[in-house]
Amino acid sequence: MRRLLSKGLRQESPTLTRIKLVKMKVRFVTTILIVFLSHFSSANDLSLDSLYSLDYRDKSKVKRELELFEKRKLSLSEKQKLIFAKSYYLSLWGDFKGRIKLLNSYEWDKAEDNIKVGAYYQLTESYVNLGNLEKALYYTSKVTEILPNINEPKLKSLAYHSIADVYESLYMFEESYLLSEMIIQEGYESRSSEILCYGTSRAIKNLFRLKRFPEIIKNKSAAIRYCGEINDRFIIELITPLIQISNNKLNSDFDGIARLISMYDNLEVSSSPREFFELELFLAEYYLQTDNIERAYNLYQSAYSRSSDKGDYQFMIDGLDGLFKVSLITGDSEAALYYAKILIDNQKEFERELVEKSRLFNSHKIRAKELEHQISKLSLSNENLILEREVLNSQKKVFRVAVFSAFAGILILTLVIYLLVRQKIRMKKSLDTDFLTGAISRSSVLSLARKKLKACKENGENFSIVTFDLDNFKSINDRFGHSVGDWVLLTVIKTIKLNIRENDFVGRLGGEEFIICLPNSELSQALVLAERCREALEKINTKDISSMLVITASFGVSEINGEVDSLNKLLVESDRCLYAAKSKGRNCISSNYGELEKARITAV
Ligand SMILES: Nc1nc2c(ncn2[C@@H]2O[C@H](COP(=O)(O)OP(=O)(O)OP(=O)(O)O)[C@@H](O)[C@H]2O)c(=O)[nH]1
Incomplete structure (x- = not known):
């Protein structure tokens, strides 16, 4: 089985030769370095900056250009800049050993602190990539020593990145996270x-x-x-x-997946950057989930094989875990058992390595007091922050749910109330108002009249009503049509409304018969109002329709007194008077005081 596995590994490992991921990372660092170095360079250094824009794949051209520069007479800062440019291409070519050799050929200890940070960072990063943790720690602690002297934010962040790289290779993700903060x-x-x-x-x-x-x-x-x-x-x-x-x-x-796959397909094998393993394992997982078992198997094998070359237990374990899963899916129980066994062995090795690494880390303990202090402060505030965030989140959740429910409740309630009120208003309006004339409908006007009458009686006030009926309305309908009849009814009420007081109200009793209620009014006032209305109706302009159209009405007026003390009695009285007016020849007024009416009107 072991032979089978190694055979498989040899067969399936992609023949990749360099890593693009590290190049990207280095490109970022270099961008920072270029920015930083431009602080120290004069105008004629510009050509040195242009060294970074060469196509790294054309190795011989890059080397030629670098050599050309080397032959020039260079100032100290230019020399340092050239080293960084060379270092940049070496990292792009995945030559970390060459990079370390190059960087170590210069005495950085004598350089300015700002320059040192860049150099130590690059050394740290190279050693991390080569898996030489001891050396990486050595340069990181050098970075932390000069850190208090660094003010330039980009360089400071570079120093933090350098330390974070080491933390990550020690699986100290919490610390690395705090540095990223x-x-x-x-x-x-x-x-x-x-x-x-x-x-x-x-x-x-x-x-x-x-x-x-x-x-x-x-x-x-x-x-x-x-x-x-x-x-x-x-x-x-x-x-x-x-x-x-x-x-x-x-x-x-x-x-996202397509980009990752195309990145992987274009990758060239490199020494062993961790990002590469991560990408490989991630894609393997993706293929496993999308049922592309063969590709998943190849990638797990590749990740396992490459990480075991580097002795990187974490990725070995992930790779083995994947191979174990694939064996289970394909039903190869013998292989599954085999992977499970070496997985356990590697796990033990991994734990041993962790103990060893932490021992190493403690002996090289990152020395900058300020940094340690900052990290512990951050760590504390981070813990509090997580706690606070959790509490806040749950509070927010409860609050959001409460606000939402309240809001939804209020909304529904408002809607219901609105619909009810609208319906009620509509119903009330349709009940209260006569749709044709806009006068109050019969039932409403009578109930309103009753209420007002009661109030007037309680207050010792008078209450009068005027009822009127249009004269010869049937013949208007017959001669001019019902629509003209309707228009007449509407115009009559409009005219009446213009001629009554604010407290008076007019209602339609039916057909062409109407009632005007006059609270707190005695008969004389009602008679005056009736006369005013009679005259107004007489004057309605009907010329546009027909000069033959004449609008008049007969009026009956009644007032409460000792005998006539209810609305019904008032109505009977008024009706009686109205018919009296009709029989007198129409277009006139009659009241429940009979012959007195004229004298009263005259008196008022
Ligand atoms: N156009 C129209 N006509 C109505 C309406 N309501 C009742 N009428 C008509 O009004 C007429 C009333 O006629 P009558 O009760 O004979 O009274 P009149 O013709 O006014 O005669 P007098 O009251 O005696 O002057 C009837 O023809 C009804 O059809 C309405 O809303 N619109």
């Missing part, structure tokens, strides 16, 4: 979106390792904002965790 802080203070971008993406990478997924989601949009367009390095540090935490969306996120 410090980088983000630097980014905020210097308003540099570049620093913010790399700080946030490192933060996300570490949060992913720490399985603090909600925080990743929270930081996602900020990271994308700071980083502008997502570059390839960013896609691994940001998109991979994002796709991975939303496993169910694996298939739907074609763009």
Whole structure:
């Protein structure tokens, strides 16, 4: 079986030769270095900067250009700059040993602190990539020593990145995360979106390792904002965790996956950057989930094989775990058992390595007091922050639910009330108002009249009513049609409304018969009002319809007194008077005081 496995590994390992991921990382660091070095360079150094824009794949051309520069008479800062340019290409070519040799050929201890940071960072990074933790720790502690003298935000963040690299190789993701928070802080203070971008993406990478997924989601949009367009390095540090935490969306996120796959296909084998293993394992997982078992198997094998070459137990374990899963899926129980056994062995080795690493770490303990202090402070505030966030989140959740329910409740209630009120208003309106004339309908006007009468009686006030009936209305309908009849009814009420007081009200009793109620009015006042209305109706302009159209009405007026003390009696009285007026020849007024009416009117 073991032979089978190694045979498999040899057969399936892709023949990749260099790593693009490290190149991206180095490109970022170099961008920072270029920016920083431009502080020290004069105008004629510009050509040195242009060294960074060569096509790294054309190795001989790059070497030629670098040699040309080497032959020039260079100032101290130019010499340092040239070393950084060479170092840049060596890292792009994955030659970390060459890079270390080059960097160690210069005495950085004599350089300015700002320069030292760049050099020590590059050394740290190279040793991390070669798996030489002891040396990486050595240079990191050198970085921490000069850290208090560094003020330039970009260089400060570079130093933090250097330390974070070491922390990550020690699986100290919490510490690395805290450093990324410090980088983000630097980014905020210097308003540099570049620093913010790399700080946030490192933060996300570490949060992913720490399985603090909600925080990743929270930081996602900020990271994308700071980083502008997502570059390839960013896609691994940001998109991979994002796709991975939303496993169910694996298939739907074609763009992210497609980019990762094309990146992997274009990768050349490198020494062993951890990002490469991560990408390989991630894609293997993706293929496993999308039932492409063969590709998943190849990638797990490749990741396992390459990481065991490097003695990187963490990735070996992940690779073996994948191979174990594939064996279970394919039903190869013999292979599954085999992988399970070496998985356990590796796990033990991994634990032993961790103990050894922490011993090493403690002996090289990062020395800068300020940094240690900052980290412990951050760690504390971070713990509090997590706690606070949790409490806040649950409070927010409860609050949101409460507000939402209250809001929804209020909304529903308001809607119900609104509908009810609208319905009621509509019903009331339709009940209260006569749709044709706009006068109060019969039942409403009678009940209103009753109420007002009662109140007037209680207050010792008079109450009068005027009823009127249009004269010869049947003949109007017959001669001019019903629509003209309707118009007459409407116009009559409009005219009446213009001629009554604010407290008076007019209602339709039926057909062409109406009632005007006059609270707090005695007969004389009612007679005056009736006369005014009679005259007004007489004067309605009907010329537009026909000069033959004449509108008049007969009026009956009654007032409460000792005998006539209810609305019904008032109505009977008024009706009687109205018919009296009709029989007198129409277009006149009659009241329940008979012959007195004329005298009263005259008196008023
Ligand atoms: N156009 C129209 N006509 C109505 C309406 N309501 C009742 N009428 C008509 O009004 C007429 C009333 O006629 P009558 O009761 O004979 O009274 P009149 O013709 O006014 O005669 P006098 O009251 O004696 O002057 C009837 O023809 C009804 O059809 C209405 O809303 N619109």
